[in-house]
Amino acid sequence: MESPEGLLRTAHELSRAYLDSLPSRPVALPVTAEELRASLRWPLSGRGVPGETVLLDLAAAVEHGLVATAGGRYFGFVIGGTLPVSIAADWLTSAWDQHGTFFVSSPAASVVEEVVAEWLIDLFGLPEHASCGLVTGCQMANFTALAAARHAVLAGAGWNVEQDGLRNSPEITVVAGAEAHVTIHSALRMLGLGANVLSVPVDPQGRMMTAALEAAVRDLSGPLIVCAQAGNVNSGAFDPIAEIASVVHERGGWLHVDGAFGLWARASSRYRDLAVGIDHADSWATDAHKWLNVPYDCGIVFTAHPAAHRAAMTLDASYLQKSEGAERDSLDWVPDVSRRSRAFVLYATLRTLGRDGVAELIEGCCDRAVELSRLIAHDDRLEVLNDVALNQVLITTRQADGGAAVKAMAAAIQREGEIWLGSTSWRGRAALRVSVSSWMTSADDIRRAADAISRAADAAGIPKSSLENTVVEVS
Numbered sequence: 001m002e003s004p005e006g007l008l009r010t011a012h013e014l015s016r017a018y019l020d021s022l023p024s025r026p027v028a029l030p031v032t033a034e035e036l037r038a039s040l041r042w043p044l045s046g047r048g049v050p051g052e053t054v055l056l057d058l059a060a061a062v063e064h065g066l067v068a069t070a071g072g073r074y075f076g077f078v079i080g081g082t083l084p085v086s087i088a089a090d091w092l093t094s095a096w097d098q099h100g101t102f103f104v105s106s107p108a109a110s111v112v113e114e115v116v117a118e119w120l121i122d123l124f125g126l127p128e129h130a131s132c133g134l135v136t137g138c139q140m141a142n143f144t145a146l147a148a149a150r151h152a153v154l155a156g157a158g159w160n161v162e163q164d165g166l167r168n169s170p171e172i173t174v175v176a177g178a179e180a181h182v183t184i185h186s187a188l189r190m191l192g193l194g195a196n197v198l199s200v201p202v203d204p205q206g207r208m209m210t211a212a213l214e215a216a217v218r219d220l221s222g223p224l225i226v227c228a229q230a231g232n233v234n235s236g237a238f239d240p241i242a243e244i245a246s247v248v249h250e251r252g253g254w255l256h257v258d259g260a261f262g263l264w265a266r267a268s269s270r271y272r273d274l275a276v277g278i279d280h281a282d283s284w285a286t287d288a289h290k291w292l293n294v295p296y297d298c299g300i301v302f303t304a305h306p307a308a309h310r311a312a313m314t315l316d317a318s319y320l321q322k323s324e325g326a327e328r329d330s331l332d333w334v335p336d337v338s339r340r341s342r343a344f345v346l347y348a349t350l351r352t353l354g355r356d357g358v359a360e361l362i363e364g365c366c367d368r369a370v371e372l373s374r375l376i377a378h379d380d381r382l383e384v385l386n387d388v389a390l391n392q393v394l395i396t397t398r399q400a401d402g403g404a405a406v407k408a409m410a411a412a413i414q415r416e417g418e419i420w421l422g423s424t425s426w427r428g429r430a431a432l433r434v435s436v437s438s439w440m441t442s443a444d445d446i447r448r449a450a451d452a453i454s455r456a457a458d459a460a461g462i463p464k465s466s467l468e469n470t471v472v473e474v475s
Protein backbone atom coordinates (compact mmCIF):
# COMPACT_ATOMS: atom_id res chain seq x y z
CA MET A 1 0.00 0.00 0.00
CA GLU A 2 1.13 3.54 -0.69
CA SER A 3 1.85 5.64 2.35
CA PRO A 4 -0.89 8.12 3.14
CA GLU A 5 1.45 11.09 2.94
CA GLY A 6 1.61 11.54 -0.82
CA LEU A 7 -2.08 10.73 -1.26
CA LEU A 8 -3.21 13.20 1.37
CA ARG A 9 -0.95 15.86 -0.12
CA THR A 10 -2.50 15.26 -3.53
CA ALA A 11 -6.01 15.35 -2.06
CA HIS A 12 -5.11 18.59 -0.31
CA GLU A 13 -3.77 20.17 -3.49
CA LEU A 14 -6.76 19.07 -5.55
CA SER A 15 -9.16 20.34 -2.88
CA ARG A 16 -7.35 23.66 -2.68
CA ALA A 17 -7.44 24.09 -6.46
CA TYR A 18 -11.16 23.36 -6.50
CA LEU A 19 -12.00 25.72 -3.64
CA ASP A 20 -9.83 28.45 -5.19
CA SER A 21 -11.73 28.08 -8.45
CA LEU A 22 -15.16 28.62 -6.88
CA PRO A 23 -15.37 32.42 -7.26
CA SER A 24 -14.53 32.28 -10.96
CA ARG A 25 -15.74 28.93 -12.26
CA PRO A 26 -19.10 28.48 -13.96
CA VAL A 27 -21.54 27.06 -11.42
CA ALA A 28 -22.42 24.20 -13.71
CA LEU A 29 -21.97 23.50 -17.38
CA PRO A 30 -24.14 21.35 -19.60
CA VAL A 31 -22.68 17.86 -19.62
CA THR A 32 -24.15 14.52 -20.59
CA ALA A 33 -23.86 11.30 -18.69
CA GLU A 34 -22.33 9.83 -21.84
CA GLU A 35 -19.49 12.37 -21.79
CA LEU A 36 -18.72 11.56 -18.18
CA ARG A 37 -18.93 7.83 -18.78
CA ALA A 38 -16.40 8.20 -21.58
CA SER A 39 -13.77 9.47 -19.18
CA LEU A 40 -14.68 7.42 -16.11
CA ARG A 41 -15.73 3.98 -17.24
CA TRP A 42 -12.53 1.99 -17.28
CA PRO A 43 -12.76 -1.77 -17.01
CA LEU A 44 -11.82 -2.63 -13.42
CA SER A 45 -8.22 -3.76 -13.72
CA GLY A 46 -6.83 -6.87 -12.12
CA ARG A 47 -3.88 -5.40 -10.30
CA GLY A 48 -5.26 -1.97 -9.63
CA VAL A 49 -3.73 1.45 -10.35
CA PRO A 50 -1.59 3.57 -7.99
CA GLY A 51 -3.81 5.75 -5.78
CA GLU A 52 -1.94 8.89 -6.82
CA THR A 53 -2.78 8.28 -10.47
CA VAL A 54 -6.37 7.45 -9.60
CA LEU A 55 -6.90 10.67 -7.65
CA LEU A 56 -5.45 12.82 -10.42
CA ASP A 57 -7.43 10.97 -13.11
CA LEU A 58 -10.62 11.15 -11.09
CA ALA A 59 -10.34 14.88 -10.47
CA ALA A 60 -9.71 15.52 -14.17
CA ALA A 61 -12.51 13.22 -15.30
CA VAL A 62 -15.21 14.67 -13.05
CA GLU A 63 -14.22 18.31 -13.54
CA HIS A 64 -17.04 19.11 -15.98
CA GLY A 65 -19.59 17.14 -14.01
CA LEU A 66 -19.04 18.97 -10.73
CA VAL A 67 -21.63 21.51 -9.66
CA ALA A 68 -20.26 24.41 -7.64
CA THR A 69 -22.84 24.15 -4.88
CA ALA A 70 -20.07 25.06 -2.46
CA GLY A 71 -19.66 28.48 -4.10
CA GLY A 72 -21.57 31.73 -3.77
CA ARG A 73 -23.56 31.65 -7.01
CA TYR A 74 -25.52 28.46 -6.48
CA PHE A 75 -29.15 29.19 -5.54
CA GLY A 76 -30.84 25.87 -6.33
CA PHE A 77 -32.98 23.80 -3.93
CA VAL A 78 -31.79 24.65 -0.39
CA ILE A 79 -28.20 23.54 -0.49
CA GLY A 80 -25.64 25.59 1.42
CA GLY A 81 -21.87 25.54 0.98
CA THR A 82 -19.12 24.29 3.24
CA LEU A 83 -17.19 26.40 5.71
CA PRO A 84 -13.41 25.93 5.65
CA VAL A 85 -13.27 24.59 9.20
CA SER A 86 -16.10 22.18 8.40
CA ILE A 87 -14.18 20.72 5.48
CA ALA A 88 -11.05 20.39 7.60
CA ALA A 89 -12.94 18.68 10.42
CA ASP A 90 -14.54 16.39 7.86
CA TRP A 91 -11.08 15.31 6.68
CA LEU A 92 -10.15 14.54 10.28
CA THR A 93 -13.37 12.57 10.70
CA SER A 94 -12.32 10.39 7.77
CA ALA A 95 -8.78 9.98 9.05
CA TRP A 96 -10.01 9.07 12.54
CA ASP A 97 -12.65 6.76 11.02
CA GLN A 98 -14.55 6.47 14.26
CA HIS A 99 -17.43 4.05 14.51
CA GLY A 100 -19.90 6.48 16.03
CA THR A 101 -22.26 3.83 17.34
CA PHE A 102 -21.44 2.83 20.91
CA PHE A 103 -19.56 4.58 23.65
CA VAL A 104 -17.01 1.72 23.57
CA SER A 105 -16.48 1.94 19.81
CA SER A 106 -15.54 5.62 20.16
CA PRO A 107 -15.73 7.31 23.55
CA ALA A 108 -14.60 10.52 21.83
CA ALA A 109 -17.37 10.49 19.23
CA SER A 110 -19.94 9.75 21.93
CA VAL A 111 -18.97 12.66 24.17
CA VAL A 112 -18.47 15.11 21.30
CA GLU A 113 -21.99 14.22 20.16
CA GLU A 114 -23.31 14.92 23.66
CA VAL A 115 -21.69 18.33 23.71
CA VAL A 116 -22.95 19.20 20.22
CA ALA A 117 -26.49 18.22 21.24
CA GLU A 118 -26.30 20.55 24.25
CA TRP A 119 -25.04 23.43 22.12
CA LEU A 120 -27.73 22.96 19.49
CA ILE A 121 -30.56 22.65 22.02
CA ASP A 122 -29.36 25.87 23.57
CA LEU A 123 -28.91 27.63 20.20
CA PHE A 124 -32.43 26.69 19.05
CA GLY A 125 -34.02 27.35 22.45
CA LEU A 126 -35.44 23.85 22.69
CA PRO A 127 -36.32 22.22 26.03
CA GLU A 128 -33.15 21.48 28.00
CA HIS A 129 -33.99 17.82 28.45
CA ALA A 130 -34.56 17.23 24.70
CA SER A 131 -33.03 14.13 23.13
CA CYS A 132 -30.96 14.40 19.97
CA GLY A 133 -29.72 12.20 17.16
CA LEU A 134 -27.45 12.89 14.19
CA VAL A 135 -28.67 11.39 10.93
CA THR A 136 -27.95 11.69 7.24
CA GLY A 137 -30.42 14.46 6.50
CA CYS A 138 -33.76 15.99 7.32
CA GLN A 139 -35.59 13.14 5.60
CA MET A 140 -34.18 10.74 8.20
CA ALA A 141 -34.66 13.30 10.96
CA ASN A 142 -38.36 13.50 10.06
CA PHE A 143 -38.50 9.70 9.99
CA THR A 144 -36.86 9.35 13.40
CA ALA A 145 -39.04 12.01 15.02
CA LEU A 146 -42.20 10.51 13.59
CA ALA A 147 -41.15 7.04 14.75
CA ALA A 148 -40.88 8.49 18.26
CA ALA A 149 -44.28 10.13 17.77
CA ARG A 150 -45.78 6.85 16.64
CA HIS A 151 -44.40 5.13 19.72
CA ALA A 152 -45.71 7.80 22.09
CA VAL A 153 -49.23 8.24 20.75
CA LEU A 154 -49.79 4.47 20.57
CA ALA A 155 -48.30 3.94 24.03
CA GLY A 156 -50.85 6.52 25.19
CA ALA A 157 -53.56 4.25 23.80
CA GLY A 158 -52.08 1.21 25.54
CA TRP A 159 -50.30 -0.20 22.48
CA ASN A 160 -46.61 -1.13 22.15
CA VAL A 161 -45.85 -0.62 18.46
CA GLU A 162 -42.23 -1.81 18.66
CA GLN A 163 -43.40 -5.13 20.10
CA ASP A 164 -46.76 -5.64 18.41
CA GLY A 165 -46.46 -3.77 15.12
CA LEU A 166 -49.26 -1.86 13.46
CA ARG A 167 -51.68 -4.67 12.64
CA ASN A 168 -54.79 -4.26 14.85
CA SER A 169 -53.27 -1.22 16.53
CA PRO A 170 -55.45 1.76 17.43
CA GLU A 171 -55.73 4.06 14.42
CA ILE A 172 -53.48 7.10 14.39
CA THR A 173 -54.79 10.29 12.83
CA VAL A 174 -52.00 12.11 11.02
CA VAL A 175 -52.47 15.74 10.04
CA ALA A 176 -50.13 17.90 7.95
CA GLY A 177 -50.34 21.27 6.25
CA ALA A 178 -51.10 21.18 2.54
CA GLU A 179 -47.57 22.57 2.04
CA ALA A 180 -45.79 19.91 4.13
CA HIS A 181 -42.47 18.90 2.61
CA VAL A 182 -42.54 15.72 0.55
CA THR A 183 -40.18 14.02 3.02
CA ILE A 184 -42.86 14.22 5.72
CA HIS A 185 -45.02 12.08 3.49
CA SER A 186 -42.26 9.63 2.67
CA ALA A 187 -41.31 9.36 6.36
CA LEU A 188 -44.94 8.60 7.20
CA ARG A 189 -45.05 6.06 4.40
CA MET A 190 -42.00 4.22 5.75
CA LEU A 191 -43.68 4.14 9.16
CA GLY A 192 -46.86 2.59 7.83
CA LEU A 193 -48.72 5.88 8.41
CA GLY A 194 -48.75 7.17 4.86
CA ALA A 195 -52.42 6.58 4.11
CA ASN A 196 -55.16 9.12 4.79
CA VAL A 197 -53.03 12.00 5.97
CA LEU A 198 -55.44 14.85 6.67
CA SER A 199 -54.36 17.91 4.76
CA VAL A 200 -54.93 21.34 6.31
CA PRO A 201 -55.33 24.33 3.97
CA VAL A 202 -52.67 27.03 3.95
CA ASP A 203 -52.65 30.80 3.49
CA PRO A 204 -51.06 32.57 0.48
CA GLN A 205 -47.56 32.27 1.99
CA GLY A 206 -48.03 28.53 2.56
CA ARG A 207 -48.69 28.71 6.32
CA MET A 208 -51.06 26.21 7.89
CA MET A 209 -54.34 27.88 8.89
CA THR A 210 -54.92 27.24 12.57
CA ALA A 211 -58.70 27.57 12.33
CA ALA A 212 -58.75 24.89 9.65
CA LEU A 213 -56.54 22.66 11.81
CA GLU A 214 -58.92 23.20 14.72
CA ALA A 215 -61.87 22.22 12.55
CA ALA A 216 -60.06 19.13 11.27
CA VAL A 217 -59.26 17.78 14.72
CA ARG A 218 -62.34 19.05 16.62
CA ASP A 219 -64.26 15.78 16.61
CA LEU A 220 -61.28 13.48 16.78
CA SER A 221 -60.38 11.26 19.64
CA GLY A 222 -57.50 8.82 19.89
CA PRO A 223 -53.86 8.97 18.83
CA LEU A 224 -52.97 12.13 16.92
CA ILE A 225 -49.80 13.31 15.18
CA VAL A 226 -49.62 16.76 13.58
CA CYS A 227 -46.78 17.83 11.29
CA ALA A 228 -46.01 21.53 11.09
CA GLN A 229 -43.21 23.30 9.31
CA ALA A 230 -40.67 26.01 10.04
CA GLY A 231 -39.49 27.24 6.64
CA ASN A 232 -41.51 26.37 3.55
CA VAL A 233 -39.21 24.96 0.90
CA ASN A 234 -40.52 27.50 -1.64
CA SER A 235 -41.56 30.63 0.25
CA GLY A 236 -39.59 30.19 3.48
CA ALA A 237 -42.79 30.81 5.48
CA PHE A 238 -43.36 29.43 9.00
CA ASP A 239 -46.53 27.78 10.24
CA PRO A 240 -47.99 29.54 13.32
CA ILE A 241 -46.40 26.99 15.61
CA ALA A 242 -47.44 28.43 18.99
CA GLU A 243 -51.13 28.35 18.01
CA ILE A 244 -50.80 24.93 16.42
CA ALA A 245 -49.10 23.55 19.54
CA SER A 246 -51.98 24.55 21.77
CA VAL A 247 -54.56 22.99 19.42
CA VAL A 248 -52.57 19.75 19.22
CA HIS A 249 -51.85 19.51 22.93
CA GLU A 250 -55.46 20.16 23.88
CA ARG A 251 -56.15 16.87 22.15
CA GLY A 252 -53.20 15.06 23.62
CA GLY A 253 -51.47 14.90 20.25
CA TRP A 254 -47.81 15.00 19.25
CA LEU A 255 -46.60 18.02 17.29
CA HIS A 256 -43.65 17.49 14.98
CA VAL A 257 -41.92 20.43 13.29
CA ASP A 258 -39.94 20.06 10.07
CA GLY A 259 -37.40 22.86 10.30
CA ALA A 260 -34.88 21.64 7.75
CA PHE A 261 -33.53 25.15 7.30
CA GLY A 262 -36.06 27.29 9.19
CA LEU A 263 -35.01 26.05 12.61
CA TRP A 264 -31.78 28.02 12.14
CA ALA A 265 -33.82 31.24 12.32
CA ARG A 266 -33.86 30.52 16.05
CA ALA A 267 -30.15 31.27 16.18
CA SER A 268 -30.76 34.91 15.19
CA SER A 269 -32.40 37.50 17.45
CA ARG A 270 -33.74 39.14 14.28
CA TYR A 271 -35.52 36.03 12.99
CA ARG A 272 -36.14 34.03 16.17
CA ASP A 273 -39.74 35.17 16.48
CA LEU A 274 -40.69 33.67 13.13
CA ALA A 275 -40.69 30.39 15.03
CA VAL A 276 -42.18 31.67 18.25
CA GLY A 277 -43.51 28.83 20.40
CA ILE A 278 -41.50 26.22 18.56
CA ASP A 279 -40.14 24.99 21.90
CA HIS A 280 -43.67 23.77 22.69
CA ALA A 281 -43.52 21.14 19.97
CA ASP A 282 -42.74 17.50 20.72
CA SER A 283 -40.12 16.91 18.06
CA TRP A 284 -38.01 18.81 15.56
CA ALA A 285 -36.05 17.91 12.45
CA THR A 286 -33.37 20.01 10.84
CA ASP A 287 -30.30 19.91 8.63
CA ALA A 288 -26.77 21.10 9.25
CA HIS A 289 -25.70 20.47 5.66
CA LYS A 290 -28.07 23.18 4.47
CA TRP A 291 -27.84 26.37 6.45
CA LEU A 292 -24.98 25.64 8.82
CA ASN A 293 -22.84 25.03 5.72
CA VAL A 294 -21.20 21.76 6.74
CA PRO A 295 -20.41 19.10 4.14
CA TYR A 296 -22.86 16.30 3.41
CA ASP A 297 -24.30 14.57 5.17
CA CYS A 298 -25.73 15.87 8.40
CA GLY A 299 -29.31 15.98 9.62
CA ILE A 300 -30.40 16.43 13.22
CA VAL A 301 -33.45 15.20 15.13
CA PHE A 302 -34.62 16.34 18.56
CA THR A 303 -37.52 15.23 20.69
CA ALA A 304 -38.96 16.51 23.97
CA HIS A 305 -39.61 12.89 24.96
CA PRO A 306 -36.32 11.02 25.29
CA ALA A 307 -37.96 7.79 26.47
CA ALA A 308 -40.22 7.60 23.41
CA HIS A 309 -37.34 8.55 21.10
CA ARG A 310 -35.12 5.85 22.57
CA ALA A 311 -37.86 3.22 22.56
CA ALA A 312 -38.46 3.83 18.85
CA MET A 313 -34.78 3.51 17.88
CA THR A 314 -32.86 1.39 20.37
CA LEU A 315 -31.68 -2.13 19.68
CA ASP A 316 -29.48 -4.67 21.38
CA ALA A 317 -27.90 -8.05 20.69
CA SER A 318 -25.71 -10.39 22.68
CA TYR A 319 -22.50 -9.42 20.86
CA LEU A 320 -23.05 -5.68 21.19
CA GLN A 321 -21.55 -3.86 24.10
CA LYS A 322 -23.91 -1.17 25.21
CA SER A 323 -23.05 1.22 27.97
CA GLU A 324 -24.55 0.52 31.34
CA GLY A 325 -24.01 3.89 32.88
CA ALA A 326 -24.63 7.42 31.74
CA GLU A 327 -22.59 7.09 28.56
CA ARG A 328 -24.22 7.80 25.24
CA ASP A 329 -24.58 5.02 22.68
CA SER A 330 -25.50 6.91 19.53
CA LEU A 331 -27.42 4.00 18.07
CA ASP A 332 -30.17 4.52 20.65
CA TRP A 333 -31.24 7.71 18.90
CA VAL A 334 -30.99 7.02 15.15
CA PRO A 335 -32.02 4.37 12.63
CA ASP A 336 -28.38 3.63 11.69
CA VAL A 337 -26.08 1.26 13.49
CA SER A 338 -22.61 1.76 11.99
CA ARG A 339 -22.27 5.35 10.97
CA ARG A 340 -20.00 8.29 10.34
CA SER A 341 -19.15 10.38 13.39
CA ARG A 342 -20.78 13.56 12.17
CA ALA A 343 -20.44 15.27 15.51
CA PHE A 344 -16.79 16.22 14.98
CA VAL A 345 -17.72 18.50 12.10
CA LEU A 346 -20.60 20.07 14.03
CA TYR A 347 -18.37 20.60 17.04
CA ALA A 348 -15.66 22.32 15.02
CA THR A 349 -18.14 24.43 13.06
CA LEU A 350 -20.22 25.61 16.00
CA ARG A 351 -17.22 26.34 18.17
CA THR A 352 -15.52 28.30 15.39
CA LEU A 353 -18.59 30.38 14.52
CA GLY A 354 -19.87 30.91 18.04
CA ARG A 355 -23.39 32.22 18.56
CA ASP A 356 -22.66 35.46 16.76
CA GLY A 357 -21.11 33.67 13.82
CA VAL A 358 -24.16 31.44 13.35
CA ALA A 359 -26.48 34.46 13.63
CA GLU A 360 -24.39 36.38 11.06
CA LEU A 361 -24.46 33.43 8.67
CA ILE A 362 -28.26 33.27 8.84
CA GLU A 363 -28.81 37.03 8.73
CA GLY A 364 -26.33 37.51 5.90
CA CYS A 365 -28.23 35.07 3.69
CA CYS A 366 -31.56 36.71 4.54
CA ASP A 367 -30.15 40.18 3.79
CA ARG A 368 -28.94 38.98 0.39
CA ALA A 369 -32.33 37.45 -0.38
CA VAL A 370 -33.98 40.81 0.33
CA GLU A 371 -31.33 42.57 -1.77
CA LEU A 372 -32.02 40.24 -4.69
CA SER A 373 -35.76 40.88 -4.48
CA ARG A 374 -35.03 44.64 -4.48
CA LEU A 375 -32.87 44.34 -7.61
CA ILE A 376 -35.47 42.17 -9.33
CA ALA A 377 -38.07 44.89 -8.77
CA HIS A 378 -36.01 47.13 -11.15
CA ASP A 379 -36.86 44.82 -14.05
CA ASP A 380 -40.47 45.56 -14.84
CA ARG A 381 -40.87 42.21 -16.59
CA LEU A 382 -40.37 40.36 -13.32
CA GLU A 383 -42.03 40.15 -9.97
CA VAL A 384 -41.41 38.47 -6.63
CA LEU A 385 -44.23 36.19 -5.53
CA ASN A 386 -43.53 35.66 -1.84
CA ASP A 387 -42.93 37.81 1.23
CA VAL A 388 -39.17 37.53 1.50
CA ALA A 389 -39.25 36.88 5.23
CA LEU A 390 -36.26 34.55 5.23
CA ASN A 391 -33.79 33.36 2.57
CA GLN A 392 -36.17 32.20 -0.18
CA VAL A 393 -37.22 34.27 -3.21
CA LEU A 394 -39.78 33.21 -5.82
CA ILE A 395 -39.50 35.17 -9.05
CA THR A 396 -41.88 35.07 -11.97
CA THR A 397 -42.62 37.01 -15.12
CA ARG A 398 -45.56 39.35 -15.51
CA GLN A 399 -46.17 37.85 -18.95
CA ALA A 400 -49.47 36.18 -19.66
CA ASP A 401 -47.80 32.91 -20.66
CA GLY A 402 -45.64 32.87 -17.52
CA GLY A 403 -45.21 29.10 -17.38
CA ALA A 404 -43.34 28.67 -20.65
CA ALA A 405 -41.36 31.87 -20.09
CA VAL A 406 -40.19 30.76 -16.64
CA LYS A 407 -39.15 27.40 -18.02
CA ALA A 408 -37.22 29.07 -20.80
CA MET A 409 -35.55 31.40 -18.30
CA ALA A 410 -34.47 28.53 -16.04
CA ALA A 411 -33.05 26.70 -19.05
CA ALA A 412 -31.17 29.81 -20.20
CA ILE A 413 -29.74 30.36 -16.71
CA GLN A 414 -28.60 26.75 -16.41
CA ARG A 415 -27.05 26.86 -19.88
CA GLU A 416 -25.09 30.00 -19.16
CA GLY A 417 -23.53 28.81 -15.90
CA GLU A 418 -23.13 32.20 -14.22
CA ILE A 419 -25.57 31.14 -11.50
CA TRP A 420 -27.70 28.08 -10.93
CA LEU A 421 -31.34 27.98 -9.93
CA GLY A 422 -34.36 25.86 -10.70
CA SER A 423 -38.06 26.46 -11.12
CA THR A 424 -41.13 25.57 -9.13
CA SER A 425 -44.84 26.15 -9.06
CA TRP A 426 -46.24 28.44 -6.41
CA ARG A 427 -50.00 28.76 -5.99
CA GLY A 428 -50.62 27.93 -9.60
CA ARG A 429 -47.86 30.13 -11.04
CA ALA A 430 -44.52 29.01 -12.39
CA ALA A 431 -41.59 30.68 -10.68
CA LEU A 432 -37.82 30.71 -10.51
CA ARG A 433 -36.80 29.52 -7.09
CA VAL A 434 -33.90 31.16 -5.30
CA SER A 435 -32.47 29.97 -2.01
CA VAL A 436 -29.65 32.00 -0.48
CA SER A 437 -28.03 29.50 1.89
CA SER A 438 -24.29 29.81 1.42
CA TRP A 439 -21.80 31.69 3.59
CA MET A 440 -19.97 32.53 0.37
CA THR A 441 -22.78 34.43 -1.34
CA SER A 442 -21.64 38.06 -1.46
CA ALA A 443 -23.38 41.27 -2.43
CA ASP A 444 -21.53 41.02 -5.72
CA ASP A 445 -22.87 37.50 -6.29
CA ILE A 446 -26.37 38.89 -5.78
CA ARG A 447 -25.77 41.60 -8.41
CA ARG A 448 -24.48 38.95 -10.77
CA ALA A 449 -27.58 36.84 -10.05
CA ALA A 450 -29.95 39.72 -10.76
CA ASP A 451 -28.14 40.43 -14.03
CA ALA A 452 -28.21 36.76 -15.00
CA ILE A 453 -31.96 36.62 -14.34
CA SER A 454 -32.56 39.70 -16.50
CA ARG A 455 -30.38 38.23 -19.26
CA ALA A 456 -32.45 35.04 -19.04
CA ALA A 457 -35.62 37.09 -19.52
CA ASP A 458 -33.99 38.52 -22.70
CA ALA A 459 -33.01 35.03 -23.83
CA ALA A 460 -36.56 33.81 -23.23
CA GLY A 461 -37.73 36.55 -25.59
CA ILE A 462 -39.64 38.54 -22.99
CA PRO A 463 -39.76 42.09 -24.35
CA LYS A 464 -38.65 44.91 -22.08
CA SER A 465 -41.51 47.07 -20.71
CA SER A 466 -44.03 44.51 -21.76
CA LEU A 467 -46.56 45.74 -19.28
CA GLU A 468 -49.37 45.61 -21.84
CA ASN A 469 -49.08 41.83 -21.46
CA THR A 470 -49.35 41.89 -17.69
CA VAL A 471 -51.59 39.44 -16.00
CA VAL A 472 -53.80 40.99 -13.41
CA GLU A 473 -53.07 39.55 -9.96
CA VAL A 474 -55.89 37.35 -8.83
CA SER A 475 -56.52 37.95 -5.19
Ligand SMILES: *Cc1c(COP(=O)(O)O)cnc(C)c1O
Residues within 6 Å of the ligand: 078, 136, 137, 138, 139, 140, 181, 183, 231, 232, 233, 258, 259, 260, 261, 287, 299
Ligand atom coordinates in the same frame (compact mmCIF):
# COMPACT_ATOMS: atom_id res chain seq x y z
C1 LIG B 1 -34.47 19.78 2.37
C2 LIG B 1 -35.69 19.59 3.18
C3 LIG B 1 -36.03 18.34 3.71
C4 LIG B 1 -35.23 17.10 3.39
O1 LIG B 1 -33.94 17.20 3.86
P1 LIG B 1 -32.74 16.30 3.33
O2 LIG B 1 -31.58 16.77 4.12
O3 LIG B 1 -32.64 16.54 1.87
O4 LIG B 1 -33.09 14.86 3.64
C5 LIG B 1 -37.14 18.26 4.52
N1 LIG B 1 -37.91 19.34 4.76
C6 LIG B 1 -37.63 20.55 4.26
C7 LIG B 1 -38.52 21.72 4.59
C8 LIG B 1 -36.51 20.73 3.46
O5 LIG B 1 -36.21 21.94 2.96
